[in-house]
Amino acid sequence: MILLDGKKTSEAIQSEIAADVAEIKKQGGKAPHLAAILVGQDGGSMTYVNNKVLACERVGFDSTLLHYEDTISEEELLAKIEEINQDENIDGLIVQLPLPKHINGNKVLEVMDYKKDVDGFHPVNVGRMVAGLPAYLPATPYGIMQLLERYNIETKGKHCVVIGRSNIVGTPISILMSKCTIPGECTVTICHRNTVDLAMHTRMADILIVAVGKPGMVTADMVKEGAVVIDVGTTRVPDATRERGWRLRGDVDFDNVAPKCSYITPVPGGVGPLTISMLLKNTLRAAKKEVYG
Numbered sequence: 029m030i031l032l033d034g035k036k037t038s039e040a041i042q043s044e045i046a047a048d049v050a051e052i053k054k055q056g057g058k059a060p061h062l063a064a065i066l067v068g069q070d071g072g073s074m075t076y077v078n079n080k081v082l083a084c085e086r087v088g089f090d091s092t093l094l095h096y097e098d099t100i101s102e103e104e105l106l107a108k109i110e111e112i113n114q115d116e117n118i119d120g121l122i123v124q125l126p127l128p129k130h131i132n133g134n135k136v137l138e139v140m141d142y143k144k145d146v147d148g149f150h151p152v153n154v155g156r157m158v159a160g161l162p163a164y165l166p167a168t169p170y171g172i173m174q175l176l177e178r179y180n181i182e183t184k185g186k187h188c189v190v191i192g193r194s195n196i197v198g199t200p201i202s203i204l205m206s207k208c209t210i211p212g213e214c215t216v217t218i219c220h221r222n223t224v225d226l227a228m229h230t231r232m233a234d235i236l237i238v239a240v241g242k243p244g245m246v247t248a249d250m251v252k253e254g255a256v257v258i259d260v261g262t263t264r265v266p267d268a269t270r271e272r273g274w275r276l277r278g279d280v281d282f283d284n285v286a287p288k289c290s291y292i293t294p295v296p297g298g299v300g301p302l303t304i305s306m307l308l309k310n311t312l313r314a315a316k317k318e319v320y321g
């Protein structure tokens with residue numbers, strides 16, 4: 029069994045990005061600039077956004093963090109986004125999810141300039157990804173593709189089973205894995221809450237990607253011998269032995285599943301760190317006008 033080291037891969041990608049930024053600056057260009065909007069005080073979201081800002085500093089990007097109270101109205105938030113759309117200094121914009129219930133996430137995405145949508149969530153980027161046109165790919169699926177590529181994992185002709193159909197992970201990764209690109213060329217099955225006999229499907233998976241948010245839901249009996257298992261779950265579960273009172277758990281029962289796998293991602297240290305690196309990569313692509321000219 030080989031552990032897919034997301035931390036190491038993420039560091040390698042960030043070094044490549046930093047070298048690219050240094051070259052841009054050497055040529056007299058300006059640093060890529062990411063703006064991040066955070067609404068409210070959710071602990072996980074604050075950690076992720078802070079980590080994004082720190083990662084920007086590490087690779088030499090400029091960043092702007094806009095943190096609003098969860099009392100901000102939808103109208104005010106949309107107006108802020110319009111402002112950033114017009115700001116020529118800012119290359120990429122993300123709105124950290126989840127948003128408070130009184131704000132319509134779809135409206136927020138649609139008001140964003142799709143050319144700055146470095147999360148790849150705007151319908152234009154989603155549509156272009158499906159059509160196989162240049163687009164910003166959502167960071168987590170993009171990170172999974174990087175892991176498969178950098179570990180030279182064969183995907184062509186394999187059966188990939190995805191559990192979860194979210195717009196952030198499950199749906200886009202299932203599309204990317206089915207495309208005629210490498211990684212890709214898989215036969216893909218998407219499973220969700222209404223799938224009958226989930227284990228029957230997962231046991232057929234050569235590549236199993238789990239993005240549900242239910243700690244330990246994939247048990248050893250659900251996994252084929254030699255499968256590649258990608259665990260996207262990162263749920264905070266209570267743990268009195270830790271100073272902070274919790275630890276992260278993935279969707280896969282790692283201890284019992286790992287011995288059956290050819291490759292597996294740990295949690296933490298698997299897919300999560302790549303989410304941040306691929307956001308940086310998209311921001312660099314935005315600054316270089318690689319996607320939209």
Ligand SMILES: Nc1nc2c(c(=O)[nH]1)N[C@@H](CN(C=O)c1ccc(C(=O)N[C@@H](CCC(=O)O)C(=O)O)cc1)CN2
Pocket residue numbers: 075076122123124125126147167168196262276295296297298299300301302303304
């Ligand atoms: N606007 C967005 N919102 C959300 C996204 C996203 O891509 N764009 N994805 C997730 C959260 N997320 C980034 O935003 C994210 C999740 C996990 C990690 C990560 O590094 N996880 C580490 C552990 C970190 C920890 O100790 O808490 C790991 O798995 O090893 C980074 C980013 C939902 N919202």
Ligand SMILES: [Mg+2]
Pocket residue numbers: 168260299300303
């Ligand atoms: Mg994630």
